[in-house]
Amino acid sequence: MSTTPTVVLSGVHSGPNPSPGLGLARSLRLAWPRLRLEALDYSPRSTGLSAPEFDRTHIRPGWHTADLGALCAGLVSIVESAGAVFLPGLDLEAALLTERAPGHPALLLPPAAAFDVVAKPGETAASLLGLAVPEHRFAEGIEDAADFAARHGWRIWVKGPRYQAVAVTNRAELTGALERVRDTWGAESLLQRHVAGTEESVVFAALDGELLGACAMRKTMVTSEGKTWAGAVDRLDQPTRARLVDLVRVTRWTGGGEVEFVRESDTGVPYLLEVNPRFPAWIHGATLAGVNLPARLVAAATGIPRHEREKAHSSGFVRVVEEIPAGPHATGALAPTHRAVAPEPAAVGKHPSGMPVLSRRLTPARPRPRPSAVDPVRTADIAAALVVDPYESPARVLFGGVLDRGLDRLTAVCRDVEDATGVPTRFAYSVKTNPDPRVLDAVLRRGALVEVISQAEARRCAEAGFPGDRVVLGGPAKWWRFDGGPVKFGAVFCDSVTDLERTVDLLTTGAVYADVVGLRLAPPTVASRFGIDVTCPRTYRRVADALRRAPLGRVGLQFHHAASQIGLRAWLREFTSAVTVAADLLTRVNSRARCVDLGGGWPPWLAREELGSQLTRASRVAVRELGSLDQVLFEPGKYLVEPAMAVFTTVLDVRDGPLGRAAVVDASIAELPDWASHPHPVLWRAPGARWRKLPAGDESVLGRLCMEHDRPRAGLTLPDGIAAGDHLLFLDAGAYDASMSYRFGV
Amino acid sequence: MTPPAQSAVPALPAKVPDQPPSALVEHPDCVACADTRSWLLAHDRAEATPAREWDTTTFGLGWLFRYFRWGPSRWPFAWCDVPGAAHLDCGVLACVAGMVLTARGLRVERVQLVERAAVEETALWRARWRAAGCPAGWILSDREVYHEVLLVHAEPEPVLFDPTELRQVGQGRDRPLWMRKWVW
Structure with missing residues (x-):
């Protein structure tokens, strides 16, 4: 046994996404220049093993080969x-040690209960x-994940069980992130709404439930992965400290920890991102700001007297990249045979400490899921639509019952909004979404309006x-192939200032008559090629001049941006901004303005109450800003028809291939061209x-075409007995x- | 916070400005001037969030920088010049921010500063102003520049707010060499 006080530190990799071991070593060295520091990691590619701060290094066997207990x-x-005492730098290693060596006095780890918390x-x-x-939601598959993402405006995070968080803004990114997180960590992903705001951290040290110290850090520079690259360190305010004392006391925390949270810009509400059961990688930044928490922890745990007082070198820190001499283990990190077959340098790797391997080992195997029963209403819809099997396959199938119920729901939403606001409310079906004559006829019989984007429509x-x-x-092309009229419209909304001027000319000459003429407002902070951004000062002036030159009769304002893309919260914020300035x-x-059109792009999964509530809130904003209104319109398209049609297909082949097990069907992305925007449920x-x-699963349905991307549905588990001649039904295929x-x- | 007396500042600058703070021209009966002021107030109202109530760092004025960057303005500068401008100097930004914050019900006073600058900075700024054909009299010397900010009587205490930097004066920087609260 060494007579020199010794600390063993794990997780010493220092890359773009570093572990804390090296920062811990630097902080401890600052407090005790003669302290013996030993580094421990699970791969020679952990770069911090070469750091001069360490007196000895231990390279342990990789997690994939060894018995975890051993x-x-x-x-x-x-x-x-x-x-020695041991300070962990790896979350999963810490959790495993807590489980295998609970309460060991030399292991400065939180207890198991803290990990649960x-x-x-x-x-x-x-x-x-x-x-x-x-x-948040734990993802069960792409359908579930896409639903969550759409509900939160496609600004979400896909998070691994312990590590990794991937920002997602569209369906392709979501699919990739789910696959990557699952393949890397083995467990299912946590989906979380993105909170726009300032990210902050609180780092702390505790021993047996007693807080030894803490400080706050605001990120001032981050990497593309969102990892801290520079920060400003500050004292903890008293209320936060008091709550931290509670957390530490309740969990009987021992060791370092970090609370990461984000303060939402719009509301000021602080949201927890995560609590790490170890010191963060930027821990030495806190030390440089005069709060040496690793030293406080080691001093409290060992009784080693501290010679130096903590000294604040600065109130902030920055990271730099530094080359150091490689240790012998690092120069031998690549086997000669590996070098021979891979001429390019070995990738640094995000996880040389082997945490993905350990995570996959700790994740219990899940049973293969089986197909589930279809709900009775859906079963009845299918039975009514497929009285006999279609004489051909593939075939598009209309569910008349779904269409009727959708129209009932829209009528009810209009009534709800009207009751809540007192403003007459109607919907105008977006014809471009699906101009099927059967759909138009159903809309006509309900007395609803239609919204068109061309003279042909x-x-x-x-x-x-x-x-x-x-x-x-x-x-934007409403007068394309205009035959000169005269023609009448209920409302005409202009997409640009020049469109407004052209429309005013047509009205003036009598070629066009419209009850309402107005502006389509662009969303102020979401990029869009459509509409007039009245929040831009130059556009504001141009529109004001245009309207002074040619006053309109009954003016309308239209705001049309897909809530299915930006989410209901962002939609309402954009609408409120635009209509406030327009008013x-x-x-x-x-x-x-006498009429407000709230546009389309309403997600099909919105319940009557949700859509009604959103339209009511928007209508109230409009009345507040514009005064009393004659009419509120909205333009459902996919909301009505997406669930009203399906594509009936026949299985041609079932195969094992490079993408895993897959069924080839006689349909393709030609019949399902909108395959990329939403995952079709498959029966x-x-x-x-x-x-x-x-x-949900890892298998696919492939189309009939000789095109690599003709893969209308991935992320499924095919049934064991599926065979050529079976039928698949792609649901939600009634819109684009x-x-x-x-x-x-x- | 009340601006400290001149004796409290680190060192007196070589030159002390004697002109009043910048003021934007409002052309009589100019629809465009009125449109600009109206747009500013409406846009500010459109950007209101609950968090803005206690934001004494930026005062929720970040939206201004969606349309404008700091840079040379050609004086005299009128309200109707604002929409067409790509750059606004600290005087215009102080006028604009002052009007917007006053409309929110905050008491705002104009404050003039002399700040330290690096020789490299002043050389760059002088060249930039020269290229834009604007006088660079605000650069008082190679190491001192004139600047305009606002004293905002916010809760819980008054704040010396710099609309150009969108932060409080002195946050992470040297204190000004000189300052004067202007009383109209």
Whole structure:
């Protein structure tokens, strides 16, 4: 046993996403220049093993080869034989040691109960700390994940069980992130809403439930992964300290810890991101700011007297990249044979400490999911639509019952909004979404309006029986192939200032008559090619001048940006901003809006209450800013028709390939062109059997085309018995899958 | 916070400005001037969030920088010049921010500063102002510049707010060499 006080530190990799071991060593060295420091890691590629701060290094066997119990026992033996204390730098290693060597006095680790409290999403910890928890869900598959993402405006994080967080803004990123996190860590992903705001951290040290010290850090520079690269360190305010004392006391915390949270810009609400059961990688930044928490912890745990007082070198820190001489283990990190077959340098690797391997080993195997029963209402819809099997496959199938119920729901939403606001409310079906005559006829019979974006669509609606005053005209090319009129519209919304000027000319010459003429407002802070951004000062002036030159009669304002893309919260924020400035603009030109059109892009999964509530809130904002209104419109498209159609297909082949097990069907992305925007739920039926829903998994349905990307659905588990001749039904194919489908490869 | 007396500042600058703070021209009966002021107030109202109430760092004025960057302005500068400008100097930004914050119900006073600058900075700024054809009299010497900020009577205490930097004066920087609260 060494007579020199010794500390063993694990997790010493120092890369773009470093572990804390090297920072801990530097802090301890600052407090005790003669302290013996030993580094411990699980790969020679852990770069910090070469750092001069360490007196000795231990490279332990990789997690994939060793018995976990033996690895833990070996680590404890290293610590005990050196008479050392151990500070962990790796979350999973710390959790494993807590489980295998509970209460060991030399291992400065939180107890098992603390790990439970901080396990993601950390609701208990958040409650103790007085923080909110962002909306979250554990992903069961891409359908579930896409639903969550759409509900939160496609600004979410996909998080691993302990490490890794991937920002996601679209379906492709979501699919990739789910696969990557699952393949890396083995466990299911946690999905969390993105909270826009300033990220802050609190780092602390504790021994047996007693807080030894803490400080706050605000990130001033981050890497592309969001990791700290520079920060400003500050003292902890008293209320936060008091809550931290509670957390530490309740969990009987020992060791270092970090609370990461973000303060939402709009609301000021602090949301917990995560609690790390170890010191963070930036810990030496706190030391340089005069708060040496590793030294406080080691001093309290060992009784080693401290010679130096803590000294603040600065109130902030920055990271630099530094080359140091490689140790012998590092120069031999690559086997000669490896070098021979891989001429390019070995990738640094994000996890040389082997945490992904350990995570996968600790994740219990899950049973293969089985197809599930289809709910009775859906079963009845399918039975009504497929009275006999279609005479051809593939075929698009209309669910009349779904369409009728959708129209009932929209009618009810109109009534709800009208009751809540007192403003007459109607919907205008977005024809481009699916111009099927059966759909137009159903809409016509309900007395609803239609929204068109071209003269051709307007003529189609006239042929279907819609009078001009039930047609809303919008879009950037509304006068393309205009025959000179005269023609009547219920409302015309202009997409640009020049479009406004052209429309005013047509109105003036009598070629066009419209009950309402107005502006389509662009969202102020979300990039969009559509509409007029009245929040831009130059555009504001141009619109004001245009309206002064040609005053309009009944003015309308339209705000159309897909809530299914940006989320309901962001939609309402953008709408409020745009309409607030537009209201002021109209006042400046002695005009006022009589009609507000809240546009389309409403997610199909919104319940009547959710859609009604959103439209009511928007209508109230409009009335507050614009005064009383004659009418509120909205333009559902996919909300109505997406669930109303499916694509019926036949399995041609079932194969094992490079993408795993897959079924090849006679449909393709030509029949499902919107495959990339939303994952279609898939039902399966063997001959003579009932339809059953396919669960999430790693398998795919491939299309009939000779195109690599003809993979209309991935992320499924195919049933064991699936065979050629079985049928699959792709649901939710009634919107752009219908209107944009094309003939190809037939 | 009340600006400290001149004796409390580190060192007196070589030159002490004697002109009043910048003021934007409002052309009589100019619709564009009125439109600009109206746009500013409406936009500020549109950006209101609960968190803005206690933000005494930026005062929720970050939206201004969606449209403008700090840079040379050609004086005299009128309200109707604002929409067409890509750059606004500290005088214009102080006028604009002052009007917006006053409309929110905050008491705002204009404050003039002389701040330290590095020789490299002043050389760069002088060249930039020269290239834009604007006088660079605000650069008082190679190491001292004139600057305009606001004293905002916020809760819980008054704040010396720099609308150009979108932060409080002195946050992470040297204290000004000289300052004067202007009483109109």
